[in-house]
Amino acid sequence: MSGYRRLKQIFQSSNEILFDDSSKFVLMSDCHRGDGSWGDNFLNNQNLYFAALSFYYHDNFTYFELGDGDELWENRKLEQIISIHSDAYWLMSKFYQKGRLYMLYGNHDMNKKSTNYMCNKCNTYYDEGLKKFMPLFPNIKVHEGLVLKHKTDNHKIFLVHGHQVDFLNYNLWRLARGLVRYLWSPLELAGFHDPTSAAENYSKKGTIEKKLSSWAQKEKHMLIAGHTHRPIFPKPGTSLYFNDGSCVHPRCITAIEIENGSISLVKWAIKTKKNRSLYVGRSKNRNAINLTFRF
Numbered sequence: 001m002s003g004y005r006r007l008k009q010i011f012q013s014s015n016e017i018l019f020d021d022s023s024k025f026v027l028m029s030d031c032h033r034g035d036g037s038w039g040d041n042f043l044n045n046q047n048l049y050f051a052a053l054s055f056y057y058h059d060n061f062t063y064f065e066l067g068d069g070d071e072l073w074e075n076r077k078l079e080q081i082i083s084i085h086s087d088a089y090w091l092m093s094k095f096y097q098k099g100r101l102y103m104l105y106g107n108h109d110m111n112k113k114s115t116n117y118m119c120n121k122c123n124t125y126y127d128e129g130l131k132k133f134m135p136l137f138p139n140i141k142v143h144e145g146l147v148l149k150h151k152t153d154n155h156k157i158f159l160v161h162g163h164q165v166d167f168l169n170y171n172l173w174r175l176a177r178g179l180v181r182y183l184w185s186p187l188e189l190a191g192f193h194d195p196t197s198a199a200e201n202y203s204k205k206g207t208i209e210k211k212l213s214s215w216a217q218k219e220k221h222m223l224i225a226g227h228t229h230r231p232i233f234p235k236p237g238t239s240l241y242f243n244d245g246s247c248v249h250p251r252c253i254t255a256i257e258i259e260n261g262s263i264s265l266v267k268w269a270i271k272t273k274k275n276r277s278l279y280v281g282r283s284k285n286r287n288a289i290n291l292t293f294r295f
Helices: 003-013 043-058 078-084 086-097 115-122 173-189 202-219
Strands: 015-019 024-028 062-066 101-104 124-127 132-135 145-150 156-160 222-225 241-243 252-259 262-272 278-284
Touching (some): 003 145, 003 202, 043 086, 043 252, 043 278, 062 086, 078 115, 086 101, 101 145, 202 241
Parallel strands (some): 015 145, 156 222, 222 241
Antiparallel strands (some): 024 252, 124 132, 145 156, 262 278
8 A cells, every 4th residue: 555545544544633723732743752771862852841741731732742752663661761751751641631632653652553552551650759650541542643623614634643654664664673673773872873764864754755745735634744853834835744843853842833723833942041041942933824724
């Protein structure tokens, strides 16, 4: 099956979530939370991520994680990742308790598509402060795709990780996982880049983006994805394909916000005040687009 047909099939079978102009959504992906070792690419931005997620929690946003939230190619044990990044998981559990958390799986956390896997790994977590197990994501379902559907005009926004148009990372994902786990992960620590990764290979990244953009244009639906780690926010009239970037950029994390009937690309980074003190700042692109205009 071609990547185009696969996307269409996922779109048609995905659960729909109704929204209107009062809805507040934030979309992130490619956190690649790891085990806390030198190979954990999330470590540098864990404070940025927690600050951003705290803002969205207190401002009543619903959090969508569009795949590769955890690095399960380089690491075998999700419970170890949860333990290392317990603060982030504690906050995500607060979203889940409020009915404001949705998760998609990507190629690096494909295990999450199994309900049994999530039940065994994510129903509870151990709270070190309380010295007891607490609910994490009991009975959560992790999706391959989701569709946001506007209540009044029925316009739809397709959410997907994006690896579905990447032959190696979808059709041969077990092979790709083996290469990463046993070859490229050790070499990465020595300074080499993984040529099979869409995030590292610019030619491959461009090919994937063209396929995702082509699907959005032909189907006339907005499509928001991750996978390539490159933020995409198209100019009006050029495309219906958006990308939320990643949480593992060396200096920032990026996200897409949907609020007040508009869509924006945002960046969270460490900034400096005039007195040279540091703080976590959020900057939004000035070209926020009204969702009705996009259709």
